[in-house]
Amino acid sequence: MRTVYSFVGEAKTLQAYSKALQLTLVMAKKGGIAKGLSVGLTHGLLVGVWALLFWYASLLVLQKITNGGQAFTTIINAVVSGL
Secondary structure (H helix, E strand, O other): OOOOOOOHHHHHHHHHHHHHHHHHHHHHHHHHHHHHHHHHHHHHHHHHHHHHHHHHHHHHHHOOOOOHHHHHHHHHHHHHHHO
16 A cells, blocks of 8 residues: 655645636536537527428428529528528
């Protein structure tokens, strides 16, 4: 068994550093959750917009108001202009 010798100053420094790391860990977890939610919601909104565009374009194609090529081109134009 190995014996670890520590001095009073080293023990206090180690405790202070450990406490600072715990605070950093708590803040990092909160930041990670916030970033994950914001990116997830953004991607969810993007998927919803794509679904709405394709649904509406399919209605227009089924009613013979437009054809598939024009609908697809319009969707791509709308997405690229949104970027």
